[in-house]
Amino acid sequence: MKASNTQLALAIAAALASTSAFAANDTEKLQQQLDELQKEVAALKKSSGFNLEFGGRVQLDYNYFDGAYNANNDGDAGGDFFARRIRTYVESEHGNWDHKLLLEFAEGTAEIVMARVRYNFDNGLKIKAGKIREDITLNGLTSSKHTNTIERSTLANTFSPFFRWGASASQYFKDSGFRYAVGIYKNDAFGATGHDEDDQLTLAATGRVTWSSAAPGDVIHLGAWHSYRDMGGNELGARFARGEIREANVRLVDYAVGGNVVALDSLSQSGLEFAYQADALTLEAEYASRTLDAVNGADPLDGERYDGFHVSASYFLGGEQRRYKAGSALFVQPKGIKDAWELVARVSQMDATSSTQGTEVTTYTLGTSYYISSDIKFMGNLIYSDVEGPGATALVGDEDSGMGFSARMQYLF
Numbered sequence: 001m002k003a004s005n006t007q008l009a010l011a012i013a014a015a016l017a018s019t020s021a022f023a024a025n026d027t028e029k030l031q032q033q034l035d036e037l038q039k040e041v042a043a044l045k046k047s048s049g050f051n052l053e054f055g056g057r058v059q060l061d062y063n064y065f066d067g068a069y070n071a072n073n074d075g076d077a078g079g080d081f082f083a084r085r086i087r088t089y090v091e092s093e094h095g096n097w098d099h100k101l102l103l104e105f106a107e108g109t110a111e112i113v114m115a116r117v118r119y120n121f122d123n124g125l126k127i128k129a130g131k132i133r134e135d136i137t138l139n140g141l142t143s144s145k146h147t148n149t150i151e152r153s154t155l156a157n158t159f160s161p162f163f164r165w166g167a168s169a170s171q172y173f174k175d176s177g178f179r180y181a182v183g184i185y186k187n188d189a190f191g192a193t194g195h196d197e198d199d200q201l202t203l204a205a206t207g208r209v210t211w212s213s214a215a216p217g218d219v220i221h222l223g224a225w226h227s228y229r230d231m232g233g234n235e236l237g238a239r240f241a242r243g244e245i246r247e248a249n250v251r252l253v254d255y256a257v258g259g260n261v262v263a264l265d266s267l268s269q270s271g272l273e274f275a276y277q278a279d280a281l282t283l284e285a286e287y288a289s290r291t292l293d294a295v296n297g298a299d300p301l302d303g304e305r306y307d308g309f310h311v312s313a314s315y316f317l318g319g320e321q322r323r324y325k326a327g328s329a330l331f332v333q334p335k336g337i338k339d340a341w342e343l344v345a346r347v348s349q350m351d352a353t354s355s356t357q358g359t360e361v362t363t364y365t366l367g368t369s370y371y372i373s374s375d376i377k378f379m380g381n382l383i384y385s386d387v388e389g390p391g392a393t394a395l396v397g398d399e400d401s402g403m404g405f406s407a408r409m410q411y412l413f
Contacts, residue, residue, distance in 0.1 A: 052090070053090070053091050054089070055088070055089055056086075056088035057085060057087050057410065057412050058085070058086050058411045059085040059144070059145075059409070061246065061408050062080070062081045062408075063080050063247045063248065063404065064077065064078075064079040064404060065247075065249075065402060065403070065404040066402060066403055066404075067403055068243075068396040068399040068400060069245055069250055069385070069402035069404055070248065070399075071396035071397055071402075072249055073249065075399040075402075078248070078249060084246065084408065085144060086106070087103065087104045087105070088102075089114075096120045096122075097117070097120075101115050102114035112131060113131070113163055114133070115130040116132050117130055123171075124172055124173070124174075124327075125170075126169065126170050126171065127167070127168075128167065129168075131163050131164065132164070132168060133162060134160065134162070134163075134164055134183060134185060134227070135168070135170070135181040135183065136161065136206060136208065136227060137155065137160050139286060139310065140159070140162065141330045143332070145410065146333045148312075148314045148367070148369060149244075149365055149379075149381055150379050150381045150407075150408050151244045151406070152244075153310035153346065154240075154241040154243065154253060155271075155287075155288055155309060155310045157240075157241040158253065158288075158290075158350055159290065161185075161204070164188065164189060165185065166186060166203075167183060168185075168206075169181070170182075172326060174326070177213055177214070179209070180209045180210075181208045182207045184203055184204070185203065185205075186201065186202070187202045187230055187232075189204075190236060190237050190267070191235050191236045191261075192229065192230075192231045192234045193232070193234055196233055204227055206225070206226070206227040206228075207225065207226055208224070208225035209223065210222065210224075211223075214324045217280075218278065218279075220276055221274065223272070223274075223329060224272050224273070225270065225271050225273075226269070227269050229266060231264035231266050234263065234264065235262065235263050238254050238255060238257070239251040239253065239254045240254065240306075241253040243361055243385045243402070244348070244383055244404075245383055246406070248404065250395065250396060252361045252387055252396070252402070253350045253359060254352065255354070255357070256357060257394050258356065258389075258394040259358070262299055264292055264293060265294070267290055268290070268293070269289065269290040269291070270288065271287060271288035272286065272287050272288070273286050275331070277321070277324065279319065280320060280321060281313065281315050282313070282314045282315075282331065283311075283312070284313075284331075285309070285310070286309060287307070287308070287309045289308075290306045291304070291305045292304045300355075300356070301354060306352050306353075307350075308348070308350035309348065310346060311346065311348075312346035312347075313346075315343050315344075316341070317342075318339075318340050318341065320342075321334055322334060334374075335374070336374055337371045337373070337374050339372065340371045341369070342369040342370075343367070343368050344365070344366070344367045344369070345367075346363075346364070346367075347364050348362070353388075353390060354390075357391045358389050358390065358391045359388065359389040359395055360388045360389040361388075362385065362386045363383060363384070364384045365381055365382070365383050366381070366382045375411060375412040376409075376410070376412075377409075378407075378409055378410075379408040379410070380406070380407050380408075381405070381406045381407075382405055383404040383406065384401065384403050385404075386401045387399075387400050387402070
């Protein structure tokens with residue numbers, strides 16, 4: 001870890017811990033705290049049995065949108081400039097144990113995104129607990145700092161609950177290329193609160209299996225996952241996804257528009273994954289579906305199934321290659337990348353319709369990323385969405401399509 005990164009993280013930690021010192025203008029006390037933190041970290045880093053690292057990311061976004069994305073303003077042009085993510089982390093290792101704490105900051109708020117403790121067995125088995133990411137969808141598992149589009153696909157945003165409190169186990173077998181991951185999580189996603197009407201804890205059980213044949217620049221990835229989620233009688237959230245523009249005023253993928261939400265005993269969802277890499281070219285494709293089990297068996301949405309897919313291709317003009325991490329079964333950006341251009345194209349679709357309600361949204365994205373270095377990246381995406389379905393008029397009126405543009409500056413420290 002670079003010394004400058006350490007000093008920056010220490011300054012952040014000291015500032016967060018010293019609000020009262022600032023209020024009293026006691027800069028001497030603040031300096032003492034910073035000096036003590038520096039001494040403690042220096043001592044820990046000298047220990048051969050303990051490794052400590054600080055870091056984080058800043059992502060600043062600009063959005064422009066019109067048409068269906070801004071239907072409640074007659075489709076006129078709208079836009080915003082905002083901090084998409086400001087995150088900082090601390091992680092450490094001690095023998096076979098490791099931990100990571102990831103925090104996200106917004107205006108006036110702070111959130112624990114991840115709080116993980118993990119034990120790594122010598123045979124490759126990994127057990128972890130805390131607030132952890134569920135193994136659901138290849139695109140959903142790709143860290144935001146490594147995605148080749150500014151927003152993840154509609155499929156990933158619909159089906160992935162991202163980080164939830166729970167415990168999981170995973171293991172990768174290098175000789176065969178096989179990997180599995182299974183976990184139990186508190187289900188407070190998709191409209192569920194994590195408890196039923198009797199205040200009993202509601203859980204989700206999720207599993208993912210993958211096979212890969214991986215060499216640098218030559219990767220084949222196949223995967224499948226399934227998740228059963230106890231909804232505890234809670235209503236399924238109406239809006240599945242935004243349509244791949246973060247700050248647009250209308251969320252385009254909505255199963256309830258034109259009708260009603262439904263209370264669920266449970267839902268089940270499954271997905272398939274495919275990826276292929278040949279040198280600078282990487283192809284990805286996914287399909288997923290969700291089936292509803294309503295509290296009221298007579299509800300017209302009982303047994304309803306929603307599905308979606310996405311297909312994407314990315315290419316580095318200078319011949320760089322995305323790295324495939326077989327132990328986690330996902331892609332990350334090239335190591336040490338510098339002065340490089342990446343092009344990407346994606347089509348995604350989510351069908352959230354039933355016979356009388358909901359929308360079906362197809363989204364096309366063209367984008368490019370310029371990597372000044374592995375720490376600094378600029379991105380631009382052009383997005384077009386088409387909205388159909390029995391609930392489309394109720395949601396967007398005559399604005400049955402929308403155009404958007406997104407830009408991002410990313411800095412990793």
